[in-house]
Amino acid sequence: MSDSSPERPAAPAAVLDVWCELQCPDCRSALDDLRALRERYGDRLELRLRHFPLEKHKHAFAAAQAAEEAVEQGRGWPYVEAVLSRVEELDRKGEPFLVEVAGELGLDAEEFDTALIDGRHILMVDADQAEGKAIGVTGTPTYVIGGERLDGGKSQAGLRERIEEIADRLLAEQGA
Numbered sequence: 001m002s003d004s005s006p007e008r009p010a011a012p013a014a015v016l017d018v019w020c021e022l023q024c025p026d027c028r029s030a031l032d033d034l035r036a037l038r039e040r041y042g043d044r045l046e047l048r049l050r051h052f053p054l055e056k057h058k059h060a061f062a063a064a065q066a067a068e069e070a071v072e073q074g075r076g077w078p079y080v081e082a083v084l085s086r087v088e089e090l091d092r093k094g095e096p097f098l099v100e101v102a103g104e105l106g107l108d109a110e111e112f113d114t115a116l117i118d119g120r121h122i123l124m125v126d127a128d129q130a131e132g133k134a135i136g137v138t139g140t141p142t143y144v145i146g147g148e149r150l151d152g153g154k155s156q157a158g159l160r161e162r163i164e165e166i167a168d169r170l171l172a173e174q175g176a
Helices: 025-044 060-072 076-084 087-093 095-104 109-118 122-134 159-173
Strands: 014-020 045-051 142-145 148-151
Touching (some): 025 045, 025 076, 025 159, 045 060, 045 076, 045 122, 060 095, 060 122, 076 095, 087 095, 095 109, 142 159, 148 159
Parallel strands (some): 014 045
Antiparallel strands (some): 014 142, 142 148
């Protein structure tokens, strides 16, 4: 998921791919780091959510599709943050919760429901998951920046600092 908007530069100086799953408590823990990175770097660092639904979470695949629908409706990151911050509700309520959050954010909830039924975003989610597997992603969150893969599934400790080191180097190399 890339939440691009017209006011962004054509190519950010650095890209951080975040392999994530919206039913994952570890991904919820990573939200503060992602917010801090967005605040520090702004448009110089593009954060791209990449879907990696895990089989152990039965609503993760639907949540990934719903996140893509939120991107289509222009509110990708706010939706992702809203769902991740309420992982327990997603566990309990399933797909109706995904539609409920869309409505709370002022998105077209009926269109979310339709998207989950017709599967219009399945190929995007499948492609992300296949790419993740191909580069060695085994759990979430996993970060890829500057060709380096950082596994956050076991611990977030020190990861933001390492991401900042790499981002600072990439930005310095490109004079951004």
